[in-house]
Amino acid sequence: MIHEMLTSTPVMLGLTVGVYLLAVWIRTRSKLMLLNPMLISVPIIIAFLLIFNIPAQHYIQSNSMISFMLGPSVVALGLTMYEQRMTIKEYLLPILSAVVVGSIVGVVSVYLLCRWFQLNEVFLLALEPKSVTVPIAMEVAKGIGGNTAITAISVALCGLFGGIFGPLILKVLHVKNPIAVGAAMGSASHGIGTARAIEIGALEGAVSGLCIALMGVATAVLVPIFNAIV
Amino acid sequence: MDVIIGFGIIMAFFAAGECLSVLMGHFIPGSVVGMLLLFVALLTGFIKPRRIEKVAHFLTGNMTIFFIPAVMGIMDLWGFIKMSWLGWLGVIVLSTICVMATTGYTVEGVRFLQRQKERKGEGK
Numbered sequence: 330m331i332h333e334m335l336t337s338t339p340v341m342l343g344l345t346v347g348v349y350l351l352a353v354w355i356r357t358r359s360k361l362m363l364l365n366p367m368l369i370s371v372p373i374i375i376a377f378l379l380i381f382n383i384p385a386q387h388y389i390q391s392n393s394m395i396s397f398m399l400g401p402s403v404v405a406l407g408l409t410m411y412e413q414r415m416t417i418k419e420y421l422l423p424i425l426s427a428v429v430v431g432s433i434v435g436v437v438s439v440y441l442l443c444r445w446f447q448l449n450e451v452f453l454l455a456l457e458p459k460s461v462t463v464p465i466a467m468e469v470a471k472g473i474g475g476n477t478a479i480t481a482i483s484v485a486l487c488g489l490f491g492g493i494f495g496p497l498i499l500k501v502l503h504v505k506n507p508i509a510v511g512a513a514m515g516s517a518s519h520g521i522g523t524a525r526a527i528e529i530g531a532l533e534g535a536v537s538g539l540c541i542a543l544m545g546v547a548t549a550v551l552v553p554i555f556n557a558i559v
Numbered sequence: 560m561d562v563i564i565g566f567g568i569i570m571a572f573f574a575a576g577e578c579l580s581v582l583m584g585h586f587i588p589g590s591v592v593g594m595l596l597l598f599v600a601l602l603t604g605f606i607k608p609r610r611i612e613k614v615a616h617f618l619t620g621n622m623t624i625f626f627i628p629a630v631m632g633i634m635d636l637w638g639f640i641k642m643s644w645l646g647w648l649g650v651i652v653l654s655t656i657c658v659m660a661t662t663g664y665t666v667e668g669v670r671f672l673q674r675q676k677e678r679k680g681e682g683k
Binding site for chain 2: 345346348349352366370374378388389393399400402403405408424426428431439442443446448451452459462465469471472476479483486490491495498499502505506510514518520546550553
């Protein structure tokens with residue numbers, strides 16, 4: 330009976346919302362913007378499912394209502410782009426060139442590195458859209474038949490790596506221009522990179538945030554073309 | 560009421576994007592098409608930003624929770640991932656460095672050219 334209660338849809342939905350709120354609270358309290366709520370939530374939910382012996386697929390199906398909201402939240406990024414239209418206008422050329430180069434390098438480097446490390450095709454399809462924000466990356470991965478769970482975790486790890494080491498890498502490479510720093514952080518490490526870019530400076534943050542949505546569009550177009558060619 | 564209107568507008572753009580995506584043979588995801596349509600509609604003034612602000616900020620501000628359920632699919636793949644986790648991390652780290660370096664240098668280069676052009680303009 331307890332198992333039936335625990336596996337009911339409201340409890341499964343409540344688990345997601347409750348753990349997410351806890352993760353956001355932990356991040357706010359610790360004041361570490363790099364502590365991504367996803368990386369805190371996932372282990373907690375995995376532990377819950379393992380302890381009560383609940384299949385992952387049952388949890389996923391019970392939460393389809395929450396997963397569906399991924400689509401509308403990507404659409405809502407249209408407003409984010411609109412709110413940054415002044416930055417787009419002012420730095421159109423540098424930002425566009427960064428996004429074009431970044432999306433091509435992102436996809437091609439993943440292809441070559443997957444070959445080099447002799448990784449399975451499953452990793453390749455899941456990793457190709459990894460430089461863009463999670464919801465768009467997952468939509469692109471779904472489109473090419475990649476595993477969305479691997480995509481989401483890969484994207485979060487890219488963000489975390491770039492968010493932590495990005496400023497250091499750019500310093501070593503002598504990239505100093507605020508627009509260049511912002512574009513690099515946003516293109517390579519999306520939301521987490523942008524959170525760090527905002528700490529560096531306002532211009533860096535604005536450019537970085539803009540690159541998130543534009544990289545998403547560029548990668549969504551590029552990935553299917555690239556897969557058709559290769 | 561504004562929440563329903565805002566959500567309705569966003570859903571309408573999502574639906575339109577999905578339909579266009581079907582016409583394109585799912586070449587680009589419907590939500591990404593919807594995002595571009597919404598951006599254009601806001602630029603042209605067809606949709607007033609204040610109509611959707613509340614709902615859109617709620618959606619973009621809490622994106623993480625929407626993909627947490629899908630990430631749990633990792634549990635069924637654990638055995639598969641365990642075999643090549645080092646290569647997986649290697650691709651993530653190296654590819655991120657590649658993207659960061661190339662975008663950073665590209666913008667530095669473009670800004671350098673732009674400044675030179677400005678200087679030439681001043682010289683005349």
